[in-house]
Amino acid sequence: MNNTSQNSQTIAEKLADHFKALAYDTLSDASRTAIKRLLLDYLGVAVSGSQTESGKVAGMFAASTGGRAESTLIGGTERVPAMLAAFANAISSHSVELDDIDVLALFHFSPPVYSAALSTAEQKSASGKELLVSLAAGCEMMERLSKAANPSLRDRGYHTTPTCGTFGATIAAAKMLGLSAEQIVSALGLAGAQSCGLMEMYGPSMQKRFNPGPASRNGVTAASIAQLGFTGAATIFEGERGFLAAFTDQSFPEQLTRDLAQPYRLDIEFKPYSCARPIHNAIDCALEIRGKHSPDLDQIEHIGMARHPDWAHYHQNADPATYHEAQVSLPYSVAVALADGQALFAQYNNARLKEPLLKKLASLVSFSVDESLPRGVSCLMTVKMRGGAEYSAQIDYPKGSIQNPMTDEELRAKFDSLVIPVLGVERAAAIADRVATIEHCGNVRELMSLLQRGQGAGAARGGEKIDA
Template sequence: MPSTAAESLADHFVHLKVEDIPQNHLDDAKALVRDYLGVALGGSQTGSAEAATRFVLATGGTAESTLIGHGARVPAIHAAFTNAISSHSIELDDVDILALFHFSPPVVSAALAVAEREKSSGQDFVAAVVAGCEMMARASEATNFSLRDRGYHTTPVCGVFGATIAAARLLKLDVEQTVSALGLAGAQASGLMEMYGPSMQKRFNPGPAARNGVTAALMAQAGFTGTASIFDGERGFCRTFSDRHDIGALTRDLGKTFPIHIEYKAYSCARPIHNAIDCALDIRRQLTEPLSAARSITMRRHPAWAHYHLNTRPKTYHEAQVSLPYSVAVALIEGAAFFPQYQNSKLADPEIRRLSDMVEVVADETLPRGVSCLMTLRTEGGAELSSQIDHPKGSIANPMTPEEMNRKVHLLGDPVIGEGAVSDMIRAVDRIESLSGIGEVLRTTIPTRQAA
């Protein structure tokens, strides 16, 4: 009988059959992969992704897995690393229901890289994505909000375990090897919230998580052993990363419930800002005076997020994407907050700055959800317009339609590989369970010039 959390988790994930996974989670995994590919294509054109690509191409190695949006084939660990950075470089990747982490950069990046290396079937790949997401969600449930509040970034810290499980399933590790892989993942768990600012640092964080997850699984396959007490030991993951942990959450109802709740982004910025953008867009529709008449903007936020994202004068678009005042201002002015609204050329716009400086953030514990926002805009003419958003566009309670999801993928992918290729990619993902190899999907992500 398993005696540690890692042993219980390994036993669960090794023996989990596709037919044991509820259909809604298999469908969610396909939607996640489709969204991920669009976001990774868009992100592949950014400076952060280009730097990661230069690094892995210079490093060299066996051609195993594809760099999305580029076409080069590199070792699986390097593909996982670079694709994870690409998919996190434009702030449009998925998010969990509490806005604590992103599933796909670590998990899907690792799964795609290993699936292509191993020539895994589409069905095995989808099951690995579900398993990786479940592992990541359980690691977060066991340690948050304390982990976040101590300054750790949940996406890489918990994501390395999800990436490891996804890779371990595709490598067909046994229980003992999977326990070792989880131990080796814990040895590599890292990532700090000291990442906001003008640098690319935030974009980097999922890269090592995806790479390290693949490394942990490959090392375990090679015979390198890891500790079984990585989660519940005296100096294990839970006690080290969290002051208020629930080790039982790692294994509670294993095989009975899958605590995977995936939401999607309609706006190109940090998820807890999305509610504020929805408020701004709602108020924009209510306005009968020009925006020049705005005299004050108050944004009431739940205390869980009230002290984050407060920079009123971002110096780069990286900073703008984690700035609530900037996001509110640009949404009010342009009626949108997609990637074109977050460009360095806009940061000095005098009207954006005027409205951004006007935003006052107030903590309000009466708001019902951690990401809830209540915005009030007052005008020179005496109008007082308010909007409260508890569930942003793209959330489970306020979902994007399938048409909106596909349009997002096209907006991001068409400029990189062309409209026809994006349509082919979407169709391939829709029938992914029937594919004999995941390479059919990845071939659609190669720009025509590289494919030729």
């Protein structure tokens, strides 16, 4: 505890004391399980994402800058400085739109937090138990700040994953590096100096994939330089020109320190479909109608999509030019779900965007606002057929949500589908086994060495995933 009384402490000082005291034995069983499930999911998504255009460019950038071989480029062949591994791996893990999501569909935990924690864990030869604590701390920090800043932060045009993720990555790295409470305060201040990320990212470019990269790298930077004695502002959250004042019109600072003495509940949701999470409800609607009614797609006259006001005006592009755009297009996602019965990365392929049936179905989607829908991501879909028949479905909790979860078997199947094409069957099994017992791992490098191509038995021979 800092020398000042609890009442006179800043928010950063209270958080620093809290996270400094966090230890493996203080984590609840539920948190340990959630963190390990997300670790498996993150690694699978990052391996697959490393083989995309954006993942490859990020890896090339990290490898081209030189420096100490400290941390693994997931899905690559190089080891690079920890900050650059965090940067590139965060981009890879956000490049196939299959990374985790919070319950409000505002941000992704793993790209900034897990990338920062794993890169610093390798740098310090940390144990699996230390890794789990670091991951739990980073995720908690990120979600607390999102709750304090949203929805205003999002509505003002800031992207929650990088803006809040910088702080999550900072706490994850600070725990891994063993910072004192005073150093953690400084690291949080320096995280605020580097927090960034705009929602002006939708379109044909790779920009959305880029956003978690600086957040993860900046978190490692903030913790590392604070460890060396660089000091930061203790009032970074509530100050007159602090994070909440700068990034929001309305904030809830009490969320940052609410119930610090209680075990933190991490609600992490997983994505079965390769697109933006608020679109998943619409995909589930399409799959329900397809499964129940098998509509003749050529006879569909109109597809009405009622959405909650929180997300009603997003994801409306009906004519995506690249797969990057398609992954944030609700009309295309509904079309491919109706046509294929799934919406995996293979469906978001540049070659498919001009298919006449998909273009026609996407053009039939119209949007409306329905304030009566119970959740921000809720969707009510109505399909009108020639001849007068109508089919409807409403989804409030999409597959992968807390209320409609993916099972361990489904998560493993997702992991295998992403990793086997890149690293092979034996390697995928070895990674999954190591994650399952990560708390008994003496050095996280043992896990990370399995994530490189061309290392050890079972690696795929010349069989990289093809770019979309």
